[in-house]
Amino acid sequence: MGTIDVHTHFVPSAWPDLSTQVGPGLWPTLRVDSERDAMIMLGETEFRRIGDDCWDASVRLADMDADGVEMQVVSPTPLFFSYDKSGDEAVKVARIFNDLALEICAPAPERLIPFAQVPLQDPDAACAEADRALASGHAGVEIGNHVGDRDLDDEGMVMFLQHCADNDIPVFVHPWDMPGSPRLDRWMARWLTGMPAETHLSIIAMILGGVFDRVPPTLRLAFAHGGGSFAFWLGRFENAWLQRPDLIGVSERPPSAYLDRFSVDSVVFDPVALRALVETLGTSQVMVGSDYPYPLGERPVGSVVDRADFLDEAQKRAIRRDNALRFLGR
Numbered sequence: 001m002g003t004i005d006v007h008t009h010f011v012p013s014a015w016p017d018l019s020t021q022v023g024p025g026l027w028p029t030l031r032v033d034s035e036r037d038a039m040i041m042l043g044e045t046e047f048r049r050i051g052d053d054c055w056d057a058s059v060r061l062a063d064m065d066a067d068g069v070e071m072q073v074v075s076p077t078p079l080f081f082s083y084d085k086s087g088d089e090a091v092k093v094a095r096i097f098n099d100l101a102l103e104i105c106a107p108a109p110e111r112l113i114p115f116a117q118v119p120l121q122d123p124d125a126a127c128a129e130a131d132r133a134l135a136s137g138h139a140g141v142e143i144g145n146h147v148g149d150r151d152l153d154d155e156g157m158v159m160f161l162q163h164c165a166d167n168d169i170p171v172f173v174h175p176w177d178m179p180g181s182p183r184l185d186r187w188m189a190r191w192l193t194g195m196p197a198e199t200h201l202s203i204i205a206m207i208l209g210g211v212f213d214r215v216p217p218t219l220r221l222a223f224a225h226g227g228g229s230f231a232f233w234l235g236r237f238e239n240a241w242l243q244r245p246d247l248i249g250v251s252e253r254p255p256s257a258y259l260d261r262f263s264v265d266s267v268v269f270d271p272v273a274l275r276a277l278v279e280t281l282g283t284s285q286v287m288v289g290s291d292y293p294y295p296l297g298e299r300p301v302g303s304v305v306d307r308a309d310f311l312d313e314a315q316k317r318a319i320r321r322d323n324a325l326r327f328l329g330r
């Protein structure tokens with residue numbers, strides 16, 4: 001009865017040439033440097049070096065065994081979402097990568113649990129691809145936290161979330177496409193400050209956009225990276241909702257009333273931060289996630305939970321496993 005890791009990524013070891021299979025434009029390609037190493041390329045630019053833990057089930061399973069992980073949710077790497085392309089193109093990309101995800105997970109169907117990407121810029125197509133993916137073996141979807149300037153309270157996004165609620169599809173929200181500026185191009189600042197801010201904004205959009213008022217509580221929704229900056233700044237948000245209702249008080253209830261409507265993962269590294277999540281959101285709303293196999297992820301997976309001496313064994317079991325089973329509908 002090991003840990004369930006709800007936040008991991010894959011990249012296939014090969015995929016079709018998207019410029020001929022999908023359409024002209026700048027698409028990611030893979031430069032294979034050896035059997036174990038490759039470079040994701042965007043045009044002539046090196047985007048990210050990756051290893052065989054991205055695509056080789058046996059490597060993943062060995063790492064899982066080492067860390068006491070029984071199951072991984074295996075999600076797309078956000079670079080491949082293709083939300084900036086046309087809906088038709090993004091459908092084709094989603095089908096290609098969703099089918100490749102099934103191949104990667106096939107050697108261990110009880111342990112590698114694939115989540116699909118969807119063409120979120122076209123909500124009808126996103127619903128259709130989610131249905132196709134679930135029918136073909138995926139267990140849920142991972143979505144980016146925004147599409148261009150449209151946040152999670154956009155009508156199309158709400159329609160998609162409603163579809164997931166109606167069809168029992170768990171949704172994992174991952175930050176991506178962080179704003180850039182010269183100030184943010186240093187020190188991985190877009191990952192270190194941009195990603196937590198993106199997720200924070202998404203949760204605020206769900207609350208203030210009235211999405212939680214409209215979409216039923218059956219929606220199973222989780223946010224990456226501990227929900228970003230949200231839990232730490234809930235007090236500021238709550239105070240603003242009460243003090244400036246003329247500007248922000250548009251949800252039916254104050255922000256703190258919606259905390260049982262979503263979960264977050266545990267990849268915050270510091271037990272002090274994990275404690276803030278547990279005390280703010282509740283033990284039932286936190287699940288182990290690691291961001292495996294990327295370097296900003298946590299290894300051994302779930303070690304922040306191991307080090308959390310404020311949690312009793314029942315709470316640790318809930319965070320390591322039971323909450324994830326509920327999220328996955330198992």
Ligand SMILES: [Zn+2]
Binds near residue numbers: 007009291
């Ligand atoms: Zn991630």
